[in-house]
Amino acid sequence: MDRRKALKGFLLFGGGAAAVAAGFKSYQWYRKPDLQQLPDYKTLIAELAETIIPRTDTPGAKDANVQDYIITMIQDCTPTKLQNKFMDGLVDVQLYAQAQYNRSFLECSKEQRHNVLAHFEKRDRxxxxxxxxxxxxxxxxxxxxxxxxxxxxxxxxxxxxxxxxLAYDYIPGKYQGCATLAPGQKCWAT
Known part of the structure; x- marks a missing residue:
């Protein structure tokens, strides 16, 4: 076989494989997501949010019902590509927790949950x-x-x-564009 023919065949095969892979990835991102399954993930989303903002001396994410906000935002205000990424990410969290700790994310300890989210933060950086x-x-x-x-x-x-x-002042008064905070002082919500 001649080197030119082999090189052409290799490039043609590689280009075809790359086109198929790009088409499949594009299909995965732009297909219509099954958002009716999203409320089934409500507990998982609540625990993920609680791992990000846990309850301490202030209320956590579950206390603020952040999971309802996240579900509404994904359903109503997020583009199709990001909806698909989010739904796939929820499945990936469950699969990763199962593979690493042989249990679902909901059954993991706080340290294990933190490790799972640290993995996804590093992976998605x-x-x-x-x-x-x-x-x-x-x-x-x-x-x-x-x-x-x-x-x-x-x-x-x-x-x-x-x-x-956060620090909340119901009637904030005059606008101060730059205000110094004392050590330990909360950020302002208004």
Whole structure:
């Protein structure tokens, strides 16, 4: 066999395989997600959010019903690509917990839950600089970034989060664009 023919065949085969892989990934991202299963994951989402913002001397994410906020945001305000990534991420969390600890995420200890989320945070970390901007523009936010973003937004806009987790002044008075905080002082919600 001639080297040119072999090289052409190799390139043709490699290009075809890359096109098939890209088409399959594109199909996975843009297919219509089965969002009717999302309420079935409510307990898992609540425990994931509670692992991100646990109850301490202030209320945790479950106390603020962040799971309801996350479900609403995924169903109504998230693009199809990110909905699919989020649904796949929930399945991945369960599979990873089962593979690592031989139990579901809900049955894991606090330390094991923290380790599972640390794995997903490390796995889903975006590149820095221009490469990160391009990655985010092309592929969107990852599962963990979406989960963490909606958890923090839901907590900070809830009554428990705004009044007990953050400093809340019902009538804030004049606007101060830059105010120094004393050590141990809470951030302002208003």
């Amino acid at each position: 975006q590149y820095s600089g221009l490469a990160g901007k391009v990655q985010r523009k092309l592929f969107g936010d990852s599962f963990f970034v979406t989960l963490k973003k909606y958890t923090v937004q839901g907590y900070c806009t809830s009554i428990q989060g705004a009044t007990q987790g």
